[in-house]
Structure formats: structure tokens, C-alpha cells
Amino acid sequence: MTHRRPVALAHACRLINHGPTVLVSVSHEGRRNVMAAAWSMPVEFTPPRVAVVIDKSTFTRGLVLGSGLFALCIPCRALADLTTTVGRTSGRDEDKFARHTIASFTGPALGLPLIEGCVAWMECRRIAEPHSEAAYDTFFGEVVSAQADDRVFAEGRWSLRADNADLHTLHHLGGGQYGVVDSVVSGKVLDPT
Amino acid sequence: MTHRRPVALAHACRLINHGPTVLVSVSHEGRRNVMAAAWSMPVEFTPPRVAVVIDKSTFTRGLVLGSGLFALCIPCRALADLTTTVGRTSGRDEDKFARHTIASFTGPALGLPLIEGCVAWMECRRIAEPHSEAAYDTFFGEVVSAQADDRVFAEGRWSLRADNADLHTLHHLGGGQYGVVDSVVSGKVLDPT
Numbered sequence: 001m002t003h004r005r006p007v008a009l010a011h012a013c014r015l016i017n018h019g020p021t022v023l024v025s026v027s028h029e030g031r032r033n034v035m036a037a038a039w040s041m042p043v044e045f046t047p048p049r050v051a052v053v054i055d056k057s058t059f060t061r062g063l064v065l066g067s068g069l070f071a072l073c074i075p076c077r078a079l080a081d082l083t084t085t086v087g088r089t090s091g092r093d094e095d096k097f098a099r100h101t102i103a104s105f106t107g108p109a110l111g112l113p114l115i116e117g118c119v120a121w122m123e124c125r126r127i128a129e130p131h132s133e134a135a136y137d138t139f140f141g142e143v144v145s146a147q148a149d150d151r152v153f154a155e156g157r158w159s160l161r162a163d164n165a166d167l168h169t170l171h172h173l174g175g176g177q178y179g180v181v182d183s184v185v186s187g188k189v190l191d192p193t
Numbered sequence: 194m195t196h197r198r199p200v201a202l203a204h205a206c207r208l209i210n211h212g213p214t215v216l217v218s219v220s221h222e223g224r225r226n227v228m229a230a231a232w233s234m235p236v237e238f239t240p241p242r243v244a245v246v247i248d249k250s251t252f253t254r255g256l257v258l259g260s261g262l263f264a265l266c267i268p269c270r271a272l273a274d275l276t277t278t279v280g281r282t283s284g285r286d287e288d289k290f291a292r293h294t295i296a297s298f299t300g301p302a303l304g305l306p307l308i309e310g311c312v313a314w315m316e317c318r319r320i321a322e323p324h325s326e327a328a329y330d331t332f333f334g335e336v337v338s339a340q341a342d343d344r345v346f347a348e349g350r351w352s353l354r355a356d357n358a359d360l361h362t363l364h365h366l367g368g369g370q371y372g373v374v375d376s377v378v379s380g381k382v383l384d385p386t
Contacts, residue, residue, distance in 0.1 A: 014366070014367050017232075017365055017366065017367060018364035018371075019211060019212010019213060019364050038210050039210075039234040039236065042231075042246075043232065043329040043330065044330070049329065053234065053235075080378045080379070080380035081380050081383050082383065083380050084382055085383045088382050089382070100383055100385060101386040129325070132322070132325055136236040136242065136244065137236060137237070138236055156367075158366050160366075160372055169372075170380075171364065171374055172210055173210065173211050173350065173351050173377065174207050174349075174350060175350070176380045176381065177350075177378070177379055178379075179353055179362075180374065180376040181364055181375075182373070182374075182376045183373040183375045184370055184372055184373070185273045185371050185373055186369055186370055187273035187274050187275075187277030187370075188274050188277060189274075189281050190274050190278045190293055192292045192293060193294040
């Protein structure tokens with residue numbers, strides 16, 4: 001039984017608000033790929049828009065430019081090895097899905113390959129910004145579908161608890177080391193001093 | 194005794210690689226401000242460049258546009274209340290530093306007010322991109338100085354351990370709730386299946 005549930009687009013940006021590493025997945029004209037990206041962020045809640053850095057050297061970039069589409073899939077602790085693997089290998093010469101038996105399912109809005117075992121998924125339409133793409137490798141996109149695993153994201157919020165620790169998000173520290181968000185603290189507004 | 198140490202510019206982007214919430218601090222013509230921003234990311238390692246979303250409604254934005262400068266200060270668990278406070282109040286009518294007795298020190302390269310108690314600090318020169326700023330509230334900047342607290346960032350890497358838990362970074366989940374990176378996992382490259 002799947003734990004995937006739709007996420008209201010008004011809440012979609014919360015999926016990456018806390019800065020997790022994402023997997024960028026794409027398909028175009030019979031080719032597909034998935035890469036890791038530590039550098040992404042929301043840029044607007046409504047309509048939900050995101051920015052993600054996709055380097056000129058990547059195979060992914062050509063597929064994004066060709067199709068005008070990309071997905072962001074959010075991996076969790078259990079996928080640390082997979083995340084490192086797709087971050088360090090290229091899909092240009094060999095399909096990564098086949099090489100590493102990466103299971104995927106089809107995105108509901110755009111038909112993109114979304115990675116099984118992740119804890120959230122967004123399908124995005126590229127907003128063409130040739131200058132930002134050229135100067136900063138920064139792609140902007142509008143989120144058109146969002147889903148999350150209801151064991152760890154429910155009612156529009158992440159719920160990171162001890163009993164779902166394998167589903168907590170990864171935050172790349174460099175060198176294949178990931179910080180994992182295992183605690184939650186509340187901040188309150190201070191009275192003037 | 195201070196624990197601030199310079200960080201090589203080649204390692205500066207690692208300070209926000211894992212997606213922490215940042216404090217954006219600015220000063221211009223006798224006014225200063227600090228706000229919280231969950232939305233920032235590196236866009237290039239060398240030269241170190243970052244992107245940060247600064248909404249049109251903020252007082253900070255005018256000071257960035259006026260001075261061409263901004264700093265990113267990275268708060269830690271001990272600063273959750275301060276982060277929420279500067280994220281929910283405006284400095285337009287009253288100086289937040291005075292109102293909340295926020296201690297700062299002067300940035301070494303640009304003279305920006307950097308927030309005491311944070312665990313890392315970057316001074317940035319705005320790279321003028323009027324279109325990205327207008328369309329996505331996204332400001333690009335080049336990092337010209339970087340420092341970090343050597344109890345939690347040393348030799349170019351975050352070192353998040355049980356004995357420095359109060360210094361771990363905050364990752365905004367929404368609603369004043371912050372995830373804290375309290376664990377670290379290693380990912381390895383998988384053999385083909």
C-alpha cells in the first residue's frame with residue numbers, strides 16, 4: 001500500500017523550505033535521467049515556484065532544456081547511498097535507472113519519472129530564463145503537482161519524529177556526508193528588551 | 194575568547210550547502226537591519242556565489258539595493274527565538290538591534306553588521322540582476338568574506354556532534370518550527386545491479 005498523498009499546491013514549497021538535498025528527474029524523447037542537487041530553494045509560495053542549480057556539464061540539463069520539464073524528488077535517510085550514487089555518476093552513456101535498478105512511478109501531471117522511496121515529489125514546468133541559466137546555472141520552475149509520504153508530511157507540514165527516522169530528509173554537507181534533521185525546535189517572538 | 198575563524202572562500206558555499214535558514218543583515222546610510230530568510234542557496238563554488246530571496250515588502254530589500262551589499266549569518270539552535278523574532282518583525286520603523294539588544298560585530302571586508310551568536314557569516318556583494326530580483330525576488334551575490342565558529346565548522350567542513358548540539362543549524366519547517374540537523378550519515382556509491 002502506498003503512502004503517497006497529494007499535497008495542495010499552496011503547501012508545495014514547504015517540501016523544500018528546510019533545504020533538503022533533492023533528486024532532479026527528467027525524461028525527453030525516450031531518454032531519462034536522475035541526478036542529485038544540493039542547491040535548490042523555493043522562490044514563491046503562490047504560485048509555487050522553485051529555483052534549482054543544474055550545471056552545464058550534466059546530462060540532465062539537456063533533457064530539461066529539451067522537454068521544458070523537471071521533477072524534484074526528496075530523498076530520505078534510507079536513500080543516502082542512492083543519492084550519492086546518482087550524484088556522482090552520469091546518465092549520458094548508460095541509463096541510471098537500469099544500471100542501479102532504480103524504481104520509479106509516473107508523475108500525475110507531466111508524466112515525469114518520480115523516484116520510489118523518496119518522501120516527496122514535485123513536477124515542475126521550466127520557466128525559461130536563459131540568462132540565469134547561463135550565468136548561474138539557475139533554473140526557475142513552476143510546481144504543477146506535489147505529493148508526499150503521509151507518514152512524514154501531513155496536513156501541509158513535515159512531521160519529523162523518532163518513529164519515522166528513516167524517512168527524514170538529507171542535507172548535503174559535502175563529500176557524501178548528509179546532515180539529517182532529527183530534532184525540531186520552536187522559535188517564539190521575543191518581547192522587546 | 195571568540196571562536197570565529199576565517200573560512201577560505203573556496204569553502205564558503207559549504208556553509209549553506211545543507212540548506213540552513215539564514216539571517217540577512219544589511220546597513221546603508223546610517224540604517225541597519227536583519228531579517229530571517231529560509232530561501233537561500235549557493236549557485237557556484239568558485240568564485241563563491243549565492244542566491245537569496247528577499248521579498249519586495251521587506252525593509253532589508255531597500256538597504257540591499259542602496260548599498261549593493263548584504264551579509265548572510267547562519268543561526269543555530271540557541272538562536273531559534275531570535276531568528277523567529279527578526280523573521281516576523283520589521284525594522285522599518287524601529288531598529289531591531291536596539292529593540293531586541295541584538296549584538297553584532299563588524300564584517301572584515303565590507304563593514305556589514307554580523308550577528309553575534311551565529312555559527313557562520315558571509316559578506317556578499319550584490320550582483321545586480323534586476324530581472325531576477327523583480328520576477329522572483331531572487332538576489333545573486335558574490336561572497337567576499339567568510340567566517341565560522343571553529344567549534345562546529347573546521348577544516349572546511351561542518352562538524353555536527355552531540356557535544357556541540359546548541360550550535361547546530363536551523364532549517365525552517367514553517368510556522369516558527371525548525372528542523373535541526375542532529376545526525377550525520379554517509380552515502381556511498383552503489384555497484385551496478
